[in-house]
Amino acid sequence: MYKPENCKYTKTHEWAFAEGGVAVAGITDFAQHEISDIVFVELPKIGAKTEQNKRCAVIESVKAASDFNAPVSGEVAAANDALAANPALANQSPHGDGWFCKIKMSNPGELDNLMDYAAYQEFIKQPAQH
Amino acid sequence: MPELLTRTELNPCKAEPQKLSIEKSAAGRRGLRLPASGRPAGEHLPAEQLRKTAPKLPELSEFDVVRHYTNLSRLNFSLDTHFYPLGSCTMKYNPKINEELCALPGFAAAHPAAPDSAAQGTLEAMHNLEKLLCEICGLSAFTLQPSAGAHGEWCGILLARAYHAKRGDAARTEIVVADSSHGTNPASAALGGFNVITVKSGPDGRVDVAELKKHIGPRTALVMLTIPGTVGLFETEICKISAAAHAVGALLYMDGANFNALIGLAKPGDFGVDIMHLNMHKTFSTPHGGGGPGAGAVGVTKALEPFLPAPRVALENGVYRTKSDYPDSIGRLRAFFGNTGVLLRAYCWLRQHSPETLRLVAENAILNANYAMAGLKDLFPAQYGGWCMHECVLSTDPATTGGVRTLDVAKRLLDYGFHAPTVYFPLIVHEALMIEPTETESRESIDLFVAAMRAIHAEALENPELLKKAPHTRPVKRLDEVGAARQPDIRW
Amino acid sequence: MYTPHTDKDREEMLKAIGVSSFEELLRQIPQELRKSKFNLPPALTEPELAAHAAELAAKNSRLxxxxxxxxxxxYIPAAVRALVSRGEFVTAYTPYQAEASQGTLQAIYEYQSTVCALFEMDASNASLYDGATALAEAVNAALRITGKTKVVLPQALNPQYKRTLQTYFAPNRAVSFAEVSCKTGVLDAAALETAAQDAACVVLANPNYFGCLEDADEVSRIAKAAGALLVAVVNPASLGAVRAPGSYNADIAVAEGQPLGLALGYGGPYLGMFACKKEHLRHIPGRICGITKDLDGKRAFVLTLQAREQHIRREKAASNICSNEALCALTATVYCALLxxxxxxxxxxxxxxxxxxxxxxxxxxxxxxxxxxxxxxxxxxxxxxxxxxxxxxxxxxxxxxxxxxxxxxxxxxxxxxxxxxxxxxxxxxxxxxxxxxxxxxxx
CATH class of the missing domain: 3.90.1150.10 (Aspartate Aminotransferase, domain 1)
Structure with missing residues (x-):
């Protein structure tokens, strides 16, 4: 589990859990509710470059396709094969087994651009997010 | 309501799901027999060219096959059996005579590589069809090559690209579409190598001219609009829109998917449309065939004509010729002439119409849509005020219907023996129900549909669970689409 | 013509709508745009139309x-024609409401299965326009899968297919075509080896436009050694006896499906067949039907993997195709079931x-x-x-x-x-x- 309280958040509902220069990334519980049943995720390849707030993966439900934006810039160090095989993990455990990828950060300072847990909780209460 | 649900056409004798053809297979059983050659393939081909294992196809008698597919057909709703008010799809009656005529051996047996002299009848029909379409649309030339609406859009996009390139204007890299557009518009634009710019619709569901002007300029190649729009409204300011597009050097493309509202009433050429496509399988009565084939003729103004795909049909000294020597042509869009069989049906339909009866097509399409709207809008609110064109966009408000959504209404309609309207499109309307009766439906069938919708609304208030689990009377109940997508099983 | 309303109907309907004249409904179309005159030939009644069409049909030579x-x-078997002209198939729309379209959907599933069986491939879509556009979609998929830009074509590829490819990829300047000679009737292996370097795909026409069957194993080996995908274009009528593309490791296989029960009809409507290996499932253009269950656990059919398609993904879709050739796919399915x-x-x-x-x-x-x-x-x-x-x-x-x-x-x-x-x-x-x-x- 990457405890939600210890994560940082994008405005597009991705979380990042940073530890030792590597950020684990996934989607928030709010996002998985909005998307509803996830049927497919296209994960980035190991070694792919990411850029903060730019698409690095795709999430499909039955009726929609959504972009997954990288919460930080860097290089993909790992992708969650278990999620690729069973996309429902992102619904069942968005902060645990449903993580998307691990990114070796090129600029850890970017984490400051993200919201903390409290700010994100406020953010999703705004009506525009619904 | 009980009367509505006991109509005899609902369940003449209940159709049941069928096994797959392969599950009915019996080893060694034969259907069609061909005259025996007696010589195995190995006498003509070396061993390394030969197939090792037979394909896994069903082994059935001819009667097995006939019964299997006849029974499958009975699981379908279709125009011939049911009211089918699918918005933007123009499900009008498909005249039987057209099916018969396009199958005449003279047409059906014509090889596409036959020299022009051997295909004069088909070429004459195609040439006549082009001329009729030009007259109806007020445009200068048509190509009949595109296989469907999306193929036509993409053709139009290539035409715009070729037109700007010929003028040496390489800066036009953008195509502007409305947020209410069909998904094929942005998809075709992207395929044509353009960046897609989306303009938000105004509060009345139409393109806001001031907003549009903010998005167009020297980078705009094409403005793509569906007219009437997908919310069933005419772009009243169309002349200002075309003037604004032309003022910045852009072209105006009309997606003619909804042309049924305008046929015989108004000519797109008069609005300043430069390029448009028509769906033969919508306005021109050719059948949809469960998803195709269609045909998507594309019309253009004089200035765009040199860029049309080749070959084109020309009449020279009383002889029809396919000509390919057009140096500025965008080229070929498919292997052969076009979906000729579909085009022949459309030609037959057009030849049965006079200016007066064409106008009646549009008028009655508009009348029927407004009549359906008038019968429903107190329960299913119309998103935009005023009268509609050939289709109306209503909505379900789950807050007032016990949490019942448009999807539930749609599924319950199937129990009442009506195909559902188009749902959740256009994307800009919440819980959209897009209803297009078309001109060929009688007042009685619309009355029944309205009565069913009203009965469903009453059911929503009394017993929302009934709707959320609908349909109850079809061969299958509501389906698990998530399971289908997570564990794809797409072949035997 | 085919409009049922009587004057009385119209009058009462206008009254129910709450307008005094039809004109009121038309006000959103500016008056000046509604003054057009239409110059059309005299309308024909059905018997007149039948005579006119027969006269035109007779102008085509029967050769x-x-x-x-x-x-x-x-030869097109009578049962094929009879079954595919049933109104329940012909006059249905795309099966968006699955519970009311199980006939069309099961037929699509059977079509996909038939294509996979004939081709020895893993996955098929519900059909594309014709063989040429199916090849264009296959090449497009290969470009996206590999991220490369070179496409190798045989000289003996149907020239109409070549022109279609040129039209399709004209907007993308990065894409280049390399043509390999077929002087002896089949691909020149040495030239292919050179051309295949850095290619996204090698297109193998088998039989090719000269009618010749290629040394498919050798072409496949050369393509794979160069890291290119193998895209096969085949004739489905040959596949009862001739090797299928799966047997020579094709990544994508396409065909013109017209030989399977469709009339020549001066070029269309025909049938674009498209199949691929399962790892390329998400790159398949157009509709796909899959099996699922209903609320009672009963087997049922539904359109699936739709997030690839234009109505959801818009400008990011795998293809812009919407209407396909469903009835032609049904024709091919019935034809293969009969044989x-x-x-x-x-x-x-x-x-x-x-x-x-x-x-x-x-x-x-x-x-x-x-x-x-x-x-x-x-x-x-x-x-x-x-x-x-x-x-x-x-x-x-x-x-x-x-x-x-x-x-x-x-x-x-x-x-x-x-x-x-x-x-x-x-x-x-x-x-x-x-x-x-x-x-x-x-x-």
Whole structure:
């Protein structure tokens, strides 16, 4: 589990859990509710470059396709094969087994651009997010 | 309501799901027999060219096959059996005579590589069809090559690209579409190598001219609009829109998917449309065939004509010729002439119409849509005020219907023996129900549909669970689409 | 014409709507745009239309046909026509409401299964427009899958397919085509080896436009060694006897499905068949039907994997295709069910027999020879004693379409005629062709 309280958040509902220069990334519980049943995720390849707030993966439900934006810039160090095989993990455990990828950060300072847990909780209460 | 649900056409004798053809297979059983050659393939081909294992196809008698597919057909709703008010799809009656005529051996047996002299009848029909379409649309030339609406859009996009390139204007890299557009518009634009710019619709569901002007300029190649729009409204300011597009050097493309509202009433050429496509399988009565084939003729103004795909049909000294020597042509869009069989049906339909009866097509399409709207809008609110064109966009408000959504209404309609309207499109309307009766439906069938919708609304208030689990009377109940997508099983 | 309303209906409907005249409903169309005059020929009643159409149809020559080149005359069983003209199939729309469209959906599933079985591939879509556009979609998928930009084409690819590819990829300047010579009738392996370097895909036409069957294993080996995908274009009527693309490790296989029960009809509607390996599932263009369960756990069919498609993904979709060729796909499915595995084998054998017999008869004529000594299915190139187009035209007088002259494709093939003989050609038909060729070649 990457405890939600210890994560940082994008405005597009991705979380990042940073530890030792590597950020684990996934989607928030709010996002998985909005998307509803996830049927497919296209994960980035190991070694792919990411850029903060730019698409690095795709999430499909039955009726929609959504972009997954990288919460930080860097290089993909790992992708969650278990999620690729069973996309429902992102619904069942968005902060645990449903993580998307691990990114070796090129600029850890970017984490400051993200919201903390409290700010994100406020953010999703705004009506525009619904 | 009980009367509505006991109509005899609902369940003449209940159709049941069928096994797959392969599950009915019996080893060694034969259907069609061909005259025996007696010589195995190995006498003509070396061993390394030969197939090792037979394909896994069903082994059935001819009667097995006939019964299997006849029974499958009975699981379908279709125009011939049911009211089918699918918005933007123009499900009008498909005249039987057209099916018969396009199958005449003279047409059906014509090889596409036959020299022009051997295909004069088909070429004459195609040439006549082009001329009729030009007259109806007020445009200068048509190509009949595109296989469907999306193929036509993409053709139009290539035409715009070729037109700007010929003028040496390489800066036009953008195509502007409305947020209410069909998904094929942005998809075709992207395929044509353009960046897609989306303009938000105004509060009345139409393109806001001031907003549009903010998005167009020297980078705009094409403005793509569906007219009437997908919310069933005419772009009243169309002349200002075309003037604004032309003022910045852009072209105006009309997606003619909804042309049924305008046929015989108004000519797109008069609005300043430069390029448009028509769906033969919508306005021109050719059948949809469960998803195709269609045909998507594309019309253009004089200035765009040199860029049309080749070959084109020309009449020279009383002889029809396919000509390919057009140096500025965008080229070929498919292997052969076009979906000729579909085009022949459309030609037959057009030849049965006079200016007066064409106008009646549009008028009655508009009348029927407004009549359906008038019968429903107190329960299913119309998103935009005023009268509609050939289709109306209503909505379900789950807050007032016990949490019942448009999807539930749609599924319950199937129990009442009506195909559902188009749902959740256009994307800009919440819980959209897009209803297009078309001109060929009688007042009685619309009355029944309205009565069913009203009965469903009453059911929503009394017993929302009934709707959320609908349909109850079809061969299958509501389906698990998530399971289908997570564990794809797409072949035997 | 087909509008049912009486004057009384219209009047009462307008009243129910709450307007006093129809004109009120039209106000959103500016008055000045509604003044157009329409100059149309007099409307025809149904009997008049039937006569007009019959007259036009009679202006097409009925010929003894030996032209192939991507469209083939085959016998169409009566049961095929009867089943695919049922109104429940013909007048249904795309199966968006699955519970009311199980017939169409199951037929699509059976079609996909039939394609996979014939091709020995893993996954098929619900159909594309025709063989040429199916190849364009296959090449597009290969470009996206590999991220490379070079496409290798055989010289002996159907020239219409080549032109279609050129049109499709004209907007993308990065894409380049390399053409490999087929001077001997089949791909030049050494030239292919060079061309395949850095390619996204190698297109293998098998049989190719000259009718020749390629050394598919060798072409596949060269493509794979270069890291390119193998895209096969095949003739489905051959696959009862000829090797399927899966057996030579094709990544994507496409075909013109017209031979499977569809009329020639001057070029359409036809059927674009598209299949691929399962790892490329998400790159398949267009609709796909899958099996699922209903609320009671009963097996059912539904459109699936839709997030690839234009109505959801808009400008990021795998393809812009919406309407496809569903009824043509149904036709092919019914055709293959009627023939079954044994019928498909016999069909292929009969075509081989007819074509080889025709070739023997033509080769025996003075001045004619079979151009390439390679294995072929149901068509082959004949080198004539003179201009092939002139000869073709001369035979029209005898009611024979002798084939397709190849001079337009390549001026060095000016004397060459592409001749096709399917199972529809009896020994008497072949004799008539040979006699006419002899007569006009000597004239």
């Amino acid at each position: 003894l046909n030996f032209a192939g080149g991507g469209a083939y005359e085959h 079954g595995p044994a019928g498909m084998r016999e069909l292929a054998e009969l075509n081989l027999e007819a074509a080889h017999s025709a070739a023997d008869k033509i080769a025996a004529l003075k001045g004619f020879k079979i151009k390439f000594g390679k294995p072929y299915f149901n068509e082959f190139v004949v080198e004539c004693p003179g201009d092939a187009a002139q000869l073709r035209d001369a035979l029209l007088q005898d009611g024979i379409l002798a084939g397709i002259p190849l001079g337009d494709m390549d001026s060095s093939l000016k004397n060459c005629l592409l001749v096709c003989a399917t199972e529809t050609k009896t020994p008497a038909c072949l004799d008539a062709l040979a006699a006419a060729l002899r007569k006009h070649a000597n004239a």
